Amino acid sequence: MVKAREDVSKLTVGRMAVYYNTLKKMKDEGEVLFASNKLSKRTGIASSVIRRDLAYFGGFGTKGVGYEVDYLLSWIGHIMGYNTVWRAMFVGNDIPTTGIGNYRELLPPGFEFAAIVDLDKRNGGYKVPGMQLTINPPASLEKLIRSHHISIGVIAVPYKQAQKVVNSMVKAGIKGIANFSAVSVCVPEHISLSQMNVTSCLSQLSYSLSTGLAEKYPCSTKNII
């Protein structure tokens, strides 16, 4: 288990995920060392914030030299739990129409979908394009979590069914849930929960429109924080 500072904010964690993805791209491009202002330009996050975030977990940079890409990648990966395998289940509704899209494409390192459930039982047996998985009917949800040793549930379901799906997952022994449904859900204290944030997403818009600061990288997912 990683020793973590208890007071680290969720937003720092969110930024660490952005750093990790950007550093990975920099590594692929052959970079070995970098200065914080380079990471700043690519992520849209201020250099001062980047230096503070990285120092927060132990201070990795050498003044006048910068940071080592490789070392930082492995260290952030360690902090973020990316070096563990997280077996996840995706639960959607009418997946052949709505798609898995970003839920698969933007999966952090270490995460893998081990099972997929569609609340519409008529979609049972459908093979998801580009994945080695077949859709399961809702009745098999709890059994699958147990038999596939699934620890994380990712749900994007109609609002009336969200809490019910969460309850089944908790009953089957899930450890964490990411909820992308259009409604907030409740979990017992020992379960981790992460929900998409409508208020924050819309506040970004009103802020950027009222200040006249439009997004600088509108087509890139790397800057979506």
Place this chain on the structure above:
Amino acid sequence: MVKAREDVSKLTVGRMAVYYNTLKKMKDEGEVLFASNKLSKRTGIASSVIRRDLAYFGGFGTKGVGYEVDYLLSWIGHIMGYNTVWRAMFVGNDIPTTGIGNYRELLPPGFEFAAIVDLDKRNGGYKVPGMQLTINPPASLEKLIRSHHISIGVIAVPYKQAQKVVNSMVKAGIKGIANFSAVSVCVPEHISLSQMNVTSCLSQLSYSLSTGLAEKYPCSTKNII
């Protein structure tokens, strides 16, 4: 137009939205003055981060006294563009089933839905429970944006249709788009875009599971950042 610091990060903006909502609740509970550690306890964000964020836009606190709830609310509202009216359009698919839920409940101050469009034209004419709005068919999207002076689009549609909806909105003169579909979309440089972030949401889970720091307020939306 608000004068903004160009280097403020999206995450600071996200936190400001959280502060605003929490302060509003504190005001309703009769609080007039507060110390940063009180806001920290209620939001889960470190006191040092809160003090830095607030100082960033101008320094509001008095040492040993704290911050004034009223003053801070109006100031954050000004910075965030909450004092402007943002006329928004929601575009979903099969809204009678999927619901508007959080898209309405977690709307920041200043935002109001002026029109709703369902990609399934069979739902045209449906009255959304609890709202004074009737669902419009997809063909009327562009016309509605123009006639209702809509500046912000909120979309949660199947992945195959997301970019098409965005293109129509841009063509009709929308200023900003919040995309909650399971796929990233592209917009021209002058349009603001905010997309839900699957990577960050899941990274929160792996971080919290690998450090053993479970969420402290699992049933509250106020801490979802």
